[in-house]
Amino acid sequence: MPPTPNYGKGLRGLSLATVVTLSVAFALVFFYAPLDADQGFVQKIFYLHVPLAIVALCGFVLGGVFAIGHLRTGERIWDMRSYVAIHMSLIFAVGALITGSIWAKASWGHWWVWNEPTLVSFLIVFLLFATYQPLRFSIDDPERQGRYASVFAIVAAAFVPLNFIAVRLAQGFVHPRVLTLGGGNLPGPMRLTFLISLAGIALLFATLWKYEMTAKHTRMQLRALRRRVLGEDTVRPLGRSAAPS
Amino acid sequence: MAEAPAIELRGLARHFGERTALRDVSVLVPAGATLAVLGRNGAGKSTLLRILATLLRPHHGEVSVLGESLPKRAFAVRGRLGLLAHEPLLYRDLSGRENLRYHARLYRLDPARVEQLLEAVRMDSRADDPVRLLSRGMVQRLAICRAVLHDPEVLLLDEPRANLDPAATDLVEPLIGRAAGRTRVLTSHDPQAALAEADIALGLRDGRPAFLSPAAEVTPEQVRELYS
Amino acid sequence: MRTAVAVLRKDLLVELRTFETVPAMALFALTTFVIFHFGLGRATLSGQLAAGVLTVSVLFSGMLGINRLFVTEREQGGFDAFLLAPVDRTSLLLAKAAALFTFLVVLELIAVPAFGLLLLGPSLGPALPGLALVLLLADLGIAVIGTLVSAIAVHTRARDLIGPVVGLPLLIPALIAMARGTAAPLAANGAASVPLKWLEVLALYDVVFALLAYAVFDFLLED
Numbered sequence: 002m003p004p005t006p007n008y009g010k011g012l013r014g015l016s017l018a019t020v021v022t023l024s025v026a027f028a029l030v031f032f033y034a035p036l037d038a039d040q041g042f043v044q045k046i047f048y049l050h051v052p053l054a055i056v057a058l059c060g061f062v063l064g065g066v067f068a069i070g071h072l073r074t075g076e077r078i079w080d081m082r083s084y085v086a087i088h089m090s091l092i093f094a095v096g097a098l099i100t101g102s103i104w105a106k107a108s109w110g111h112w113w114v115w116n117e118p119t120l121v122s123f124l125i126v127f128l129l130f131a132t133y134q135p136l137r138f139s140i141d142d143p144e145r146q147g148r149y150a151s152v153f154a155i156v157a158a159a160f161v162p163l164n165f166i167a168v169r170l171a172q173g174f175v176h177p178r179v180l181t182l183g184g185g186n187l188p189g190p191m192r193l194t195f196l197i198s199l200a201g202i203a204l205l206f207a208t209l210w211k212y213e214m215t216a217k218h219t220r221m222q223l224r225a226l227r228r229r230v231l232g233e234d235t236v237r238p239l240g241r242s243a244a245p246s
Numbered sequence: 247m248a249e250a251p252a253i254e255l256r257g258l259a260r261h262f263g264e265r266t267a268l269r270d271v272s273v274l275v276p277a278g279a280t281l282a283v284l285g286r287n288g289a290g291k292s293t294l295l296r297i298l299a300t301l302l303r304p305h306h307g308e309v310s311v312l313g314e315s316l317p318k319r320a321f322a323v324r325g326r327l328g329l330l331a332h333e334p335l336l337y338r339d340l341s342g343r344e345n346l347r348y349h350a351r352l353y354r355l356d357p358a359r360v361e362q363l364l365e366a367v368r369m370d371s372r373a374d375d376p377v378r379l380l381s382r383g384m385v386q387r388l389a390i391c392r393a394v395l396h397d398p399e400v401l402l403l404d405e406p407r408a409n410l411d412p413a414a415t416d417l418v419e420p421l422i423g424r425a426a427g428r429t430r431v432l433t434s435h436d437p438q439a440a441l442a443e444a445d446i447a448l449g450l451r452d453g454r455p456a457f458l459s460p461a462a463e464v465t466p467e468q469v470r471e472l473y474s
Numbered sequence: 475m476r477t478a479v480a481v482l483r484k485d486l487l488v489e490l491r492t493f494e495t496v497p498a499m500a501l502f503a504l505t506t507f508v509i510f511h512f513g514l515g516r517a518t519l520s521g522q523l524a525a526g527v528l529t530v531s532v533l534f535s536g537m538l539g540i541n542r543l544f545v546t547e548r549e550q551g552g553f554d555a556f557l558l559a560p561v562d563r564t565s566l567l568l569a570k571a572a573a574l575f576t577f578l579v580v581l582e583l584i585a586v587p588a589f590g591l592l593l594l595g596p597s598l599g600p601a602l603p604g605l606a607l608v609l610l611l612a613d614l615g616i617a618v619i620g621t622l623v624s625a626i627a628v629h630t631r632a633r634d635l636i637g638p639v640v641g642l643p644l645l646i647p648a649l650i651a652m653a654r655g656t657a658a659p660l661a662a663n664g665a666a667s668v669p670l671k672w673l674e675v676l677a678l679y680d681v682v683f684a685l686l687a688y689a690v691f692d693f694l695l696e697d
Contacts, residue, residue, distance in 0.1 A: 072693055129643035136640060139630035143263045145697070149626050152690045153640065156622065159686050160644060167647035167675050171654055228264075239264060301557055302697050325560030335551035335558075337484070339491045344484075351480035352559040376491070392555070 009215050012208075019208045023201040026194070034194040043107035048194055050100035052202035053093050054123055058161065060090030060206060061130055065158025068151035080147035081245045083154050085213045087133050089206060094127045122168040129157050138243035147245055217244070250313050252277040252400055252429035253298065257307035260293055267293040268453045271307070275446060277399075280430040282444035282461060284437050286473055290453040291433040292332065295402045298431060299329040312399060325353060328398035330406050330422070334389035338378035342369055342388045345377060346395060353396040363391040367417050382409040387418060394421045403432040407439075437469050477561040481569035486576065488546060495542050496580050499535040503585040506531040507592050518595035520662035522653075528589055528660075529653040532582065532609070533616075533645065539577045540620035541637045543570055544628035557695060567621060567691040574624075575617040582609055596662055604659030604668045608652055611676035615648040615683065622687045625694045651675040 030048045037044035064087035071079035101120055106112050115121060136153055140146040187195060228236045253275040260268045268290045275281045283291045296302040298311055300320040309316040311323045329335075336345045346360040364370045367387040377385060386409045393401065406422050407415050420426060424443055434440035441447055441461045449456035449464075449472045457468055489495055510527045511517070519527055547553045556566055586605065590598030620641065627637035655672030659665045 072690070125643060125646050129640075132636075132640045132643065135632075136626070136630065136636055139632045139636050141263075141631065145629060148693050148696065149629070152622075152626065152693055155690055156644070156683070156686055159682060160647070163647050163679055163682060166678070167650045170671055170675060171650050299558060301554055321560065324558060327558075329554075329558055331551070331554060333551045333554075335555040337488060337546060337550050337552065339488055339546075340484070344487060348480060348484045349555065349559070351483075352477060352556070352561055354476070 009219075012211055012215060015204070015208045015211060019201065019204040022197065022204050026198040026201040029194040029197055034191050035188070040108045043104065046100050046104045046107075048198040049202075050097055050104055051195070052199040053100060054097035054119075055199060056202045056206045057090045057093035057097055058123070058126065059203075060086050060093060061126065062158045062161060064090065064130075065154045068154035068158075071147065071151040072155070077147060077245060080151060081214065081217060083151060084137075084245050085210055085217070087130060087154060089210050089213065091127075091130060091133075093202075093206060094123070094130070097123065098127065116172060118165075118169045118172050122165045125164055125168065126157075126161055129160060133157070134243045138241065141241065143245065146243075150245075250277070251275060251310075252279070252312055253281070253431065254310040255307065256309075258294075258297070258304050258309055259306035260290075260297060260302060261305055266453050268297075268450075271448075271450075271455055273446070273448055273458060275429060275431065277429055278427060279445040280424060280432065280443060280461075282437075282440040282447045283431060283433045283450060284440065284447060284469065284472055285433075285450035285456075289450040291450060292404055293453075294450070295329065295331070295404055295431060295433070298400075299327060299402050300324055301329075323400075325396060326398055327400040327402060328393040328396065329402045330389055330393040330404060332404050334377070334385050335392060336377045336385065336388055339376055341374045341376055342380070342384075342391075343373040345388065346391055349392055349395055355396060359395060360391075363395065363421075366421065367391055367414075383411060383414055386410055387414060390418050390421055394426075398428065400429045401426070401431070403430060405434055406432060408435070437473070441469075475565070475568075477559075478565035478568040478572070481556070481566060482572050482576075485569065485573040489573075489577070495539050496577050499538050499577065499581045500584040502538055503531045503535040503581060504588055504592075506534060507589060511593060516593075519593050520595040520660055522657040524589075524594055524660040525653050525656040527593065528586070528656060529649055531585060531589070532578070532612075532652075533642075533649060535581055535585065536574075536578055536616050536620065537638050537641065539574055539581075540616075540624045540641060541627070541634060543574055543621060543624040548628045553695070563692050563695050564688060566695070567625075567687060570625070571617045571621040571687075574620050575613055578613040578616060579610075582613070594660065596660065596665070600665040601659035604665060605656055608655040608659075608668055608672065608676070611673060611680060612648055612652040612655075614680045615676060616645060618680065618683045618687050619644050619648070622683070622691070622694075625691070629694075648676060648679045651679070 026048070030045050034045065034048070036042060064083045067079050067083035067086055071077075071083060101123075102112050105114050105117075105120075133150065133153060137146050137150050140149055224236070251274045253273065255271050255273045258268055258271040259266070271290075271294065273281065283294060285291050293302065297304050297309060297316070300311075300316060300323060303317040312326055314320075314322045316323070336342070337348075340348070343360065343364065346363070347357055350357055350360050361370070364373050367390065369384060369387055369391070372380060372384060377388065380388070390406065393403075401422060403422060406418070410418065422430070424430075432440060432444070441464055444461040446458070447461045447464045448458050449468065451472060456472055457464065507527070510519075510531070514523070514527075516523075544553075547556070557563070586609070587598070623637055623641040623644065626640065627633040630636045651672040655668050655676070658668050
């Protein structure tokens with residue numbers, strides 16, 4: 002096994018930064034950001050929903066970028082990075098869909114709206130990436146599993162922008178947009194709150210990603226040690242798994 | 247100066263997940279010689295053949311076939327070796343002739359070579375029947391034609407005489423027998439027969455070499471132990 | 475290129491010998507039309523509704539072809555035989571995509587007239603040029619993605635599930651463009667020309683995924 006970086010390193014600092022940023026973000030959301038004139042208090046879910054969606058999307062694409070690293074180098078660590086990024090993004094995406102649904106219900110009266118292209122595109126991207134785990138689980142040989150998962154991740158990452166274009170064009174009319182994704186036309190205090198929330202969620206993603214990487218890595222090293230010390234035959238072989246090992 | 251070895255393995259290992267299929271396999275096969283690989287089912291014989299055929303990549307150790315190191319230079323040896331695998335690698339719904347013509351196209355060969363081989367194994371009369379209608383022995387003869395179609399320098403033979411009756415065995419002898427003068431790696435369900443036509447014998451047990459010696463020096467005890 | 479032609483020839487020959495895939499695809503499409511007739515409770519369709527029904531029917535029939543594309547290679551040793559030969563491995567992608575494209579076109583040569591006969595309200599003739607253009611562009615995209623997905627799925631345990639489940643969402647942009655693009659030629663009040671933007675989306679989809687498939691296909695063959 003090649004010498005591997007110490008994943009635990011920097012984890013404490015990162016966790017602290019996340020807690021602080023998220024606390025500040027929530028304080029700003031509740032006490033600083035002004036109430037939206039039309040939507041009132043429920044609009045504040047925007048500070049959770051949009052950052053979750055942005056971070057999940059970036060995480061999916063990041064998974065594709067890591068997958069390129071895997072195919073280029075053939076090293077399993079890149080596969081694991083890609084896996085953890087996509088896995089985390091799926092969780093964040095579920096959060097984004099739920100918060101989006103609540104927001105839609107509160108402000109438009111429906112749990113789901115088809116005329117918001119960003120939301121529809123997001124659902125499609127989520128549906129695509131949700132097949133990542135079943136695909137992995139269906140391939141027994143771990144090497145093949147990693148390679149095929151990487152091919153999938155790269156194709157799926159390229160799919161993200163194409164899908165946005167197609168869904169966008171399919172909308173006969175564009176819903177009057179209260180807020181754009183980048184927060185470009187937000188009033189100052191809202192904009193600041195949004196950016197800090199975004200930073201907090203991004204940090205949360207990074208921390209969780211690092212935690213899972215560290216956990217997986219530790220388990221792998223422990224297993225390798227056990228196999229070496231106790232002998233290969235006494236350690237039970239790994240069962241079927243969707244996760245890289 | 248002695249000719250370069252046709253096949254050279256040093257410390258070869260291959261895993262499937264955590265399962266070790268091959269480990270510490272080191273063999274040297276001179277050009278024109280025959281290596282018999284012996285062992286029980288699942289000992290790693292087929293894995294070894296597939297690695298030599300460039301179908302599986304080795305995980306550790308050095309593998310060199312015809313002076314080209316695998317897997318890096320795999321493209322340079324493809325087309326110079328012929329694999330007769332467990333499965334015939336023929337399309338069941340196409341005829342023998344169509345199958346062989348397809349392979350001749352892949353290897354950019356003259357279709358006349360197909361006719362020549364069909365005649366050599368006496369399959370010319372049934373060559374237009376779909377493979378699925380043929381007996382196992384006939385399919386095996388076609389598979390042998392497929393493996394030697396491009397006149398390969400190295401032959402990798404997994405149980406080459408399975409399903410063949412004595413007459414058919416004599417027919418294919420000039421193609422895959424020692425007389426063909428090719429470097430051969432073969433496995434067989436019949437260790438005595440395999441040893442009789444081999445120069446070197448490699449015994450595999452659970453993916454590890456149990457013995458490696460000139461074929462003539464392998465004792466019946468060694469063989470019995472290998473299969474026990 | 476010569477290799478791709480050899481593989482394609484072999485695939486078409488197998489299909490001619492067995493008549494397994496294309497007839498099944500065509501029958502499936504026809505049955506889908508019948509189901510849509512009852513499901514929608516309409517005797518004739520036009521415009522967007524007709525376009526949607528046609529798109530879904532072609533998609534589902536296409537899925538049958540996608541599922542079967544590599545099955546012979548996997549079950550009858552075609553992969554090994556191909557990989558042993560001293561040929562460019564990408565030609566397998568090219569040949570299989572061409573085979574799937576051919577199957578789709580043959581399917582549509584049967585399904586589209588049948589659709590005109592059974593369900594379509596406006597007459598098919600004036601719609602044909604626009605329809606053909608969109609269908610050909612969409613077939614190209616379906617062929618590329620279908621080949622890629624099929625090559626992935628054929629090595630999985632649940633290949634009948636993995637193929638459609640991964641393939642469907644990946645095809646959505648092409649299907650959106652196909653469904654919206656064919657609506658204009660099938661319009662109730664006379665065939666209109668296909669909006670350029672849908673042709674552009676389809677062309678972009680085809681080019682992006684063709685290049686991507688070309689780049690990653692080799693990794694699906696290694697072992």
